[in-house]
Amino acid sequence: MTEALAMLMPALALALLHFLWQGALVGLLAWLALVLLSNARPQARYVVACLALLACVLLPVWSLAQALTGEDAAAVARGALAAGGIDTTMPATQGGALRVLPAPSVGALPWIVALWAAGVCLLSLRMACGLLWVRRLCRDAHAEAGSRWQACVDRLAPRLGIGRRVLLRLVDAGDSPVTAGWWRPWAAIRTQAWT
Known part of the structure; x- marks a missing residue:
C-alpha cells in the first residue's frame, strides 16, 4: 500500500x-x-x-x-x-538559456x-449544499390553480423552441426566478413577484 x-x-x-x-x-x-x-x-x-x-x-x-x-x-x-519527417533537434542556446524546470521537492508533494484534495472537498460540499437547496425549493414550491402565468409560460415555450412542458411553481423564498429539473423541468418564481 x-x-x-x-x-x-x-x-x-x-x-x-x-x-x-x-x-x-x-x-x-x-x-x-x-x-x-x-x-x-x-x-x-x-x-x-x-x-x-x-x-x-x-x-x-x-x-x-x-x-x-x-x-x-x-x-x-x-x-x-x-x-x-520534422526535424526534432534542439536549438543551440547561449549559456544554457533553455533549461528544464526542476521537479517539486518530495516533501512538498x-x-x-x-x-x-481539500479544495475538491470544499467545492463538492458547496455543490451538495446547492443541490439540497434546490431540492428543498422543489419540495416547498406550489402551483397556483388555473394560473394565468402558467398559460403565459405555455404560450411562450414553443416560441422559444422548448418542446417540453415547463411547469411554473411559486415559492415563498428566493430573490430571482429559478429553473430546475432535467427530466421534469420547472420554473419557480417568488410569490410576491407575481401577485
Whole structure:
C-alpha cells in the first residue's frame, strides 16, 4: 500500500502542477473561441464550452497516465514529429538559456495533493449544499390553480423552441426566478413577484 502511494503521490502532484498551465491554456483558448463566436448560434458556443470542460477533465488524466508510465511527454512528442519527417533537434542556446524546470521537492508533494484534495472537498460540499437547496425549493414550491402565468409560460415555450412542458411553481423564498429539473423541468418564481 505505501509503495503504491509513494509512486502515486509524485505522479498526482506532477499532474496537478501541469494542470495549472494546461487549465489556463484551455481557459484562454475557450475564451478566444467564445469571443470569436459571440454572434454565432448558442449551440456553437455551448459546444465550445463543453469541449473546454472535457479538455479540463482529460488533460490531468493524460498527465497522470504519462507520469505513472514514466514516459516523457517531450520524448513522445519528438517521436511523433520525427515520424512525420520534422526535424526534432534542439536549438543551440547561449549559456544554457533553455533549461528544464526542476521537479517539486518530495516533501512538498504530500502538501500539494492534500491542498488539492481539500479544495475538491470544499467545492463538492458547496455543490451538495446547492443541490439540497434546490431540492428543498422543489419540495416547498406550489402551483397556483388555473394560473394565468402558467398559460403565459405555455404560450411562450414553443416560441422559444422548448418542446417540453415547463411547469411554473411559486415559492415563498428566493430573490430571482429559478429553473430546475432535467427530466421534469420547472420554473419557480417568488410569490410576491407575481401577485
